[in-house]
Amino acid sequence: QRHLLGIEGLSPFDITALLDMADEAVEVSRQVEKKRATLRGRTQINLFFEPSTRTQSSFELAGKRLGADVMNMSVASSSVKKGETLIDTAATLNAMRPDIIVVRHHAAGAVHLLARKVDCSVVNAGDGAHEHPTQALLDAQTIRRNKGRIEGLTVAICGDILHSRVARSNILLLQALGARVRCIGPSTLLPAGIERFGVEVFTDMRKGLVDADIVMMLRLQRERMNGSFVPSVREYFRYFGLDREKLALARPDALVMHPGPMNRGVEIASDVADGAQSLIREQVEMGVAVRMAVLEALARNLPNS
Numbered sequence: 001q002r003h004l005l006g007i008e009g010l011s012p013f014d015i016t017a018l019l020d021m022a023d024e025a026v027e028v029s030r031q032v033e034k035k036r037a038t039l040r041g042r043t044q045i046n047l048f049f050e051p052s053t054r055t056q057s058s059f060e061l062a063g064k065r066l067g068a069d070v071m072n073m074s075v076a077s078s079s080v081k082k083g084e085t086l087i088d089t090a091a092t093l094n095a096m097r098p099d100i101i102v103v104r105h106h107a108a109g110a111v112h113l114l115a116r117k118v119d120c121s122v123v124n125a126g127d128g129a130h131e132h133p134t135q136a137l138l139d140a141q142t143i144r145r146n147k148g149r150i151e152g153l154t155v156a157i158c159g160d161i162l163h164s165r166v167a168r169s170n171i172l173l174l175q176a177l178g179a180r181v182r183c184i185g186p187s188t189l190l191p192a193g194i195e196r197f198g199v200e201v202f203t204d205m206r207k208g209l210v211d212a213d214i215v216m217m218l219r220l221q222r223e224r225m226n227g228s229f230v231p232s233v234r235e236y237f238r239y240f241g242l243d244r245e246k247l248a249l250a251r252p253d254a255l256v257m258h259p260g261p262m263n264r265g266v267e268i269a270s271d272v273a274d275g276a277q278s279l280i281r282e283q284v285e286m287g288v289a290v291r292m293a294v295l296e297a298l299a300r301n302l303p304n305s
């Protein structure tokens with residue numbers, strides 16, 4: 001494929017191949033000499049219209065570890081602030097002949113639109129509440145490395161499902177690889193008709209966590225709740241925050257994940273986030289590896305590869 005725009009459209013074979021490549025990238029990243037020449041001579045532009053710590057920095061490191069010239073485009077100080085449109089911005093960057101553009105945008109579908117306007121490969125680094133494919137890939141890789149498999153596991157995704165591109169990409173990926181997915185949250189933060197994705201839905205977190213192998217917590221995305229109901233932090237934590245008592249309802253060997261950024265004391269207690277069952281730091285390490293795998297896979301389809 002020329003682009004990575006979503007998990008939708010990837011087969012279980014594609015996903016597994018990317019995870020296998022990411023396992024190799026972990027080994028590269030753990031060596032003292034981390035640099036490879038796979039993308040030498042190639043140009044990667046990271047174009048982030050929304051804030052990011054993990055995704056942007058790991059795409060930058062991934063590109064650099066593969067030998068690419070990586071440019072982080074600062075949207076805040078760009079001509080976007082003077083009213084330049086997404087399409088004109090894309091056309092301008094395209095004229096500089098990049099090989100790969102990594103894009104994050106607040107509007108669902110914006111990355112697909114941009115991909116139709118440029119000649120290079122495009123990677124979706126998160127578009128609105130639509131998809132965040134590399135997050136789902138790194139989550140799957142973290143699960144696979146810790147549980148040895150994904151098929152047959154019960155994964156409970158908890159919290160603000162309504163505004164979460166991470167939830168959507170994870171539902172698609174985890175089901176493609178044979179996991180059972182539960183979505184847990186207050187009814188106001190569950191998308192209407194989410195059952196059609198084949199997930200089990202719970203509005204009582206205590207019931208939804210029973211026998212879960214993986215508990216994946218999501219951030220309350222207040223910035224996307226324009227005018228809609230915003231729960232109070234205290235009440236939200238009481239019913240939907242992951243603390244030790246609620247975690248004890250999952251399997252004894254259950255593992256805890258969070259894509260970040262975390263709001264401690266809102267959706268997750270600090271002692272759980274930092275506890276022995278937490279994979280949160282490992283998710284960050286896998287983020288670099290998965291992004292190396294994605295860039296490498298796209299590079300194989302670049303002209304003159």
Ligand code: CP
Nearest residue numbers: 052053054055259260
């Ligand atoms: N998980 C994630 O996308 O984090 P950032 O917003 O920091 O990139």
